[in-house]
Amino acid sequence: MTKKIVAVTACPTGVAHTFMAAEALEIEARKRGDWIKVETRGSVGAKNTLTAEEIAQADVVIIAADIELDLSGFVGKRLYRTSTGAALKKSAQEMDNAFNSAEVYQGSAGRSSSAGKTELPGVYKHLMTGVSHMLPLVVAGGLCIALSFVFGIQAFNEPGTLAAALFQIGGKAAFALMVPVLAGFWLCYTSAAAADWSRVAR
Incomplete structure (x- = not known):
């Protein structure tokens, strides 16, 4: 069964790793026959922006970022956090981890623990x-x-x-x-x- 994945990538410079990590995740998802859309938050701003409908339909959310991001749009979704480096170099492993280890994101309520x-x-x-x-x-x-x-x-x-x-x-x-x-x-x-x-x- 085809899985739906949405992801966000971002790095401090907003150039190389942001887009390379996005490409690596897209390639891995295609290998598995899954649907994926990756929003890149680079130096030129957010590109390929995720819609509320796409987020709602996603089976899992992958956040591959080395900087702090606003994740308020993902409250209630199964979310997995990783780095751009891991997403780039170990995309298959991180994709597996996303489905196996993702937790429902509670926003501010889940941060204190x-x-x-x-x-x-x-x-x-x-x-x-x-x-x-x-x-x-x-x-x-x-x-x-x-x-x-x-x-x-x-x-x-x-x-x-x-x-x-x-x-x-x-x-x-x-x-x-x-x-x-x-x-x-x-x-x-x-x-x-x-x-x-x-x-x-x-």
Whole structure:
């Protein structure tokens, strides 16, 4: 009998692992003759978004994510959590685990009993979520610095030049904001989790 599976994948950068894990799950489901739809929550936002009807009809929900996600739409469904790495490298095993070990997701009601057990992974996920928001600053800053070198390796030392402006933006402004952004988002997500305000993770 064909099983119906819905899944969500997400990683800190929202690029490689998010989509590779989704593809691995889709390939494994097709091998088994099962129906699957995977929503990817990458750097460009949510793609292939799951509908309420698809979620309602699913036999199991697989969440392959390395960051905190809003799972309020899956309350009452059999849900299995794993990482993008495991979904990518051990897709067959994780698919079996999903059907054998999935538990009905109760939302906030089911979180308190396993709070101690999941505290450390939760902190890691919040940290990785902060990193994912910090990366655009790292990339933009590095790009500005690289562009300043186009005018000469030492061109940024001349005040008032475009090279100096680019180096100032990249080397000082963007990079100086990395730690505050990381810390801010980490504290935000950690506080939200403690208050059970999962919407912020969306």
